[in-house]
Amino acid sequence: MKTDLDSIMQSNNIDALLITGSAQHNPAMVYMTGGGHMTGDLIKKRGETAVVFCNPMEREEAAKSGLPTKSLADYKFQDLLKAAEGDYVKALAARYSRMLTELGVTSGRVALYGKIEAGLSYAVFSALQQAMPGLTLVGEVGGSVILQAMMTKDAPEIERIRQMGRITTGVVGQVADFLTSQHVREGVLVKSDGQPLTIGEVKARINLWLAERGAENPEGTIFAIGRDAGIPHSTGTPSDLLRLGQTIVFDIFPCEAGGGYYYDFTRTWCLGYAPDPVLALYQDVRAVYDQVISELEVNTPFNHYQKRTCQLFEAQGHPTIQSNPQTQDGYVHSLGHGLGLQVHERPASGATAAADDLLAPGVVMTIEPGLYYPDKGMGVRLEDSLCVHSDGRFEVLAPYPLDLILPVKA
Amino acid sequence: MKTDLDSIMQSNNIDALLITGSAQHNPAMVYMTGGGHMTGDLIKKRGETAVVFCNPMEREEAAKSGLPTKSLADYKFQDLLKAAEGDYVKALAARYSRMLTELGVTSGRVALYGKIEAGLSYAVFSALQQAMPGLTLVGEVGGSVILQAMMTKDAPEIERIRQMGRITTGVVGQVADFLTSQHVREGVLVKSDGQPLTIGEVKARINLWLAERGAENPEGTIFAIGRDAGIPHSTGTPSDLLRLGQTIVFDIFPCEAGGGYYYDFTRTWCLGYAPDPVLALYQDVRAVYDQVISELEVNTPFNHYQKRTCQLFEAQGHPTIQSNPQTQDGYVHSLGHGLGLQVHERPASGATAAADDLLAPGVVMTIEPGLYYPDKGMGVRLEDSLCVHSDGRFEVLAPYPLDLILPVKA
Numbered sequence: 095m096k097t098d099l100d101s102i103m104q105s106n107n108i109d110a111l112l113i114t115g116s117a118q119h120n121p122a123m124v125y126m127t128g129g130g131h132m133t134g135d136l137i138k139k140r141g142e143t144a145v146v147f148c149n150p151m152e153r154e155e156a157a158k159s160g161l162p163t164k165s166l167a168d169y170k171f172q173d174l175l176k177a178a179e180g181d182y183v184k185a186l187a188a189r190y191s192r193m194l195t196e197l198g199v200t201s202g203r204v205a206l207y208g209k210i211e212a213g214l215s216y217a218v219f220s221a222l223q224q225a226m227p228g229l230t231l232v233g234e235v236g237g238s239v240i241l242q243a244m245m246t247k248d249a250p251e252i253e254r255i256r257q258m259g260r261i262t263t264g265v266v267g268q269v270a271d272f273l274t275s276q277h278v279r280e281g282v283l284v285k286s287d288g289q290p291l292t293i294g295e296v297k298a299r300i301n302l303w304l305a306e307r308g309a310e311n312p313e314g315t316i317f318a319i320g321r322d323a324g325i326p327h328s329t330g331t332p333s334d335l336l337r338l339g340q341t342i343v344f345d346i347f348p349c350e351a352g353g354g355y356y357y358d359f360t361r362t363w364c365l366g367y368a369p370d371p372v373l374a375l376y377q378d379v380r381a382v383y384d385q386v387i388s389e390l391e392v393n394t395p396f397n398h399y400q401k402r403t404c405q406l407f408e409a410q411g412h413p414t415i416q417s418n419p420q421t422q423d424g425y426v427h428s429l430g431h432g433l434g435l436q437v438h439e440r441p442a443s444g445a446t447a448a449a450d451d452l453l454a455p456g457v458v459m460t461i462e463p464g465l466y467y468p469d470k471g472m473g474v475r476l477e478d479s480l481c482v483h484s485d486g487r488f489e490v491l492a493p494y495p496l497d498l499i500l501p502v503k504a
Numbered sequence: 505m506k507t508d509l510d511s512i513m514q515s516n517n518i519d520a521l522l523i524t525g526s527a528q529h530n531p532a533m534v535y536m537t538g539g540g541h542m543t544g545d546l547i548k549k550r551g552e553t554a555v556v557f558c559n560p561m562e563r564e565e566a567a568k569s570g571l572p573t574k575s576l577a578d579y580k581f582q583d584l585l586k587a588a589e590g591d592y593v594k595a596l597a598a599r600y601s602r603m604l605t606e607l608g609v610t611s612g613r614v615a616l617y618g619k620i621e622a623g624l625s626y627a628v629f630s631a632l633q634q635a636m637p638g639l640t641l642v643g644e645v646g647g648s649v650i651l652q653a654m655m656t657k658d659a660p661e662i663e664r665i666r667q668m669g670r671i672t673t674g675v676v677g678q679v680a681d682f683l684t685s686q687h688v689r690e691g692v693l694v695k696s697d698g699q700p701l702t703i704g705e706v707k708a709r710i711n712l713w714l715a716e717r718g719a720e721n722p723e724g725t726i727f728a729i730g731r732d733a734g735i736p737h738s739t740g741t742p743s744d745l746l747r748l749g750q751t752i753v754f755d756i757f758p759c760e761a762g763g764g765y766y767y768d769f770t771r772t773w774c775l776g777y778a779p780d781p782v783l784a785l786y787q788d789v790r791a792v793y794d795q796v797i798s799e800l801e802v803n804t805p806f807n808h809y810q811k812r813t814c815q816l817f818e819a820q821g822h823p824t825i826q827s828n829p830q831t832q833d834g835y836v837h838s839l840g841h842g843l844g845l846q847v848h849e850r851p852a853s854g855a856t857a858a859a860d861d862l863l864a865p866g867v868v869m870t871i872e873p874g875l876y877y878p879d880k881g882m883g884v885r886l887e888d889s890l891c892v893h894s895d896g897r898f899e900v901l902a903p904y905p906l907d908l909i910l911p912v913k914a
Binding site: 114115118119122130131132149150151152153154155167172182183186205206207208209210211212213214215216217218219220231232233234235238298301302304305306308310311312313314316322325326327328329351352353419420422426427445446 | 524525528529532540541542559560561562563564565577582592593596615616617618619620621622623624625626627628629630641642643644645648708711712714715716718720721722723724726732735736737738739761762763829830832836837855856
């Protein structure tokens with residue numbers, strides 16, 4: 095939780111955080127500043143309030159963070175550039191060096207954050223490391239202080255994710271109503287003008303309905319039918335028609351405008367009817383979904399339920415990545431992931447999960463078992479986002495029916 | 505231009521490009537792959553076709569790029585992790601080392617790209633550099649091969665930006681129609697229910713209308729009135745009312761869905777009437793806008809027109825950042841910037857412009873002079889996006905009236 099930052103820094107032996115980049119669609123910066131139309135730097139020394147460094151043009155935006163701000167203009171970049179004989183990277187490193195020194199960060203371990211160009215990070219922070227040998231710049235991966243803090247959410251964060259869940263399921267309901275109100279001709283949905291409806295048109299409406307509710311959809315939507323549904327991350331072919339009796343995997347993961355909190359949700363639908371093999375596949379996934387949700391216990395390693403899911407699917411006779419890491423049939427991904435300012439964050443449930451990737455109170459995570467048979471032209475996934483309450487209760491943040499079949503007009 | 509990549513690599517002494525991260529909202533990866541719902545790596549050796557490395561789950565998405573793909577699963581990350589004694593960073597570096605070696609990139613200079621976490625870049629590429637001392641990893645800044653290629657656009661790219669321009673001005677027209685169709689009470693716009701209209705409501709409609717046209721708005725919109733309009737990058741206060749006779753700076757910069765090509769556009773509006781000082785400020789900006797546009801010549805350094813703009817504004821009696829780099833009154837920013845897969849790219853017009861930041865054929869850039877007086881509660885900016893044709897002609901990609909006053913109902 096954000097209030098734990100200082101203690102997490104302490105236990106990870108980190109003396110300061112240096113975050114750079116935009117305050118939009120940049121999780122670490124959004125986490126610390128609350129977002130806003132601003133690009134700059136943020137330095138937090140352990141035990142002290144974070145300071146935002148920004149362009150004077152963006153000073154009022156930066157001030158909305160409630161944090162103290164400093165103007166980057168005060169560091170006279172043109173002079174630094176001259177002193178560095180035109181070397182832009184060295185000049186940027188010199189500016190960081192002044193900023194850090196001013197805040198008293200001249201020794202110890204400084205962890206780096208911010209979604210920026212890889213070349214810029216590598217060059218500037220290598221130069222900074224050279225310019226300040228007393229510091230150790232740390233590119234934490236996995237065990238990152240910020241990701242660790244983000245792993246448990248406080249009540250206002252959970253409320254924001256819940257609100258995104260309401261928006262998400264509201265739009266899912268609109269999509270269901272829209273599909274069931276179409277006509278059927280020769281086994282596909284057709285619009286009132288008699289033209290067949292396409293997946294591209296459905297996706298356009300999803301974006302529209304999300305925007306109407308004030309959400310953004312930067313990562314797109316998976317709306318995949320038939321064989322595409324059997325490939326977990328195929329997003330669907332825009333020209334595909336809405337054919338009856340085929341699995342549609344509808345995975346939707348929008349966020350607050352400006353790149354804030356996400357929700358993540360999947361249903362599998364079959365229009366009109368489900369052929370027996372599809373129904374059987376759905377029932378297998380549904381049984382595992384129900385079973386795993388019923389077994390969830392607070393403070394258990396998330397990876398425990400990944401193993402359990404593999405065990406359950408294998409007992410049903412499906413291949414899984416546990417029995418064959420290369421399989422592209424059966425259960426081929428991990429059970430879920432933490433959810434917050436990123437669609438995928440800690441805790442992890444897969445093979446890379448750390449020892450402290452627990453279902454601790456405050457965790458918000460997805461549970462999303464699925465089975466895929468691309469060569470049989472079908473796939474089923476069911477996904478909800480849950481939060482873990484301090485009393486050990488698990489709550490689906492935005493409940494929505496799990497039904498497979500969407501009725502169509504006779 | 506993309507077709508110049510090999511020759512730009514040659515002249516920048518770069519033997520290979522290594523791009524990482526998502527193929528959405530990640531300009532270098534979108535540039536090379538065309539986008540898609542995929543996260544992975546791309547390596548391009550000079551003179552050879554780029555190769556995409558992706559998760560097997562995303563193989564069909566990656567294949568849409570038309571580039572050869574390889575599965576990251578073939579590199580057996582769990583084995584690499586074991587060999588690195590659980591060190592995630594070292595294991596990632598070892599995987600890069602295998603990928604590069606496989607493509608015959610074992611010596612020379614490799615430039616790094618991709619919008620990912622700064623800590624990850626710094627750690628993994630420092631480890632890769634250590635693991636492959638025969639290579640030189642290069643974090644190019646400013647003079648980057650990709651940014652240099654991106655600086656001039658081919659015909660399909662210009663057409664995509666022009667299409668985003670049509671969408672943008674279409675929405676701007678909807679906003680103008682919406683505002684002029686409201687009623688006025690006590691000097692502010694009110695809706696049919698008698699409640700005052702707020703900037704927050706106008707922004708919600710902008711997002712909705714952009715989504716209706718299939719665009720995304722990941723960086724938000726500036727819609728700022730009065731004092732906010734006098735602060736160039738204030739995005740506007742959602743609860744502010746639409747008051748007659750005050751400057752509204754409306755700066756809109758949406759992109760194609762999935763993080764593709766952007767457009768960038770600003771108008772300054774005054775509802776009902778313009779007080780004399782506002783009208784005078786507008787006329788000064790308009791005169792400089794017209795003058796600068798009339799003087800544009802192909803292959804001239806963009807920075808030449810920044811100096812010229814300062815000269816013109818100073819002749820009108822306004823302070824500029826040329827006479828006082830710290831000023832927050834008058835002309836406080838640069839004249840424009842290249843536009844493409846990023847809102848701001850090369851060529852640059854400001855103090856950091858490089859010698860080759862020219863208005864070459866194929867360049868798409870903004871021209872956006874403005875004057876700001878926050879303490880007088882006003883600001884004016886006019887911005888269009890232009891492309892440079894090979895015959896030396898400059899074309900505003902999406903023309904729209906520059907008028908200041910939006911009439912309101914009597």
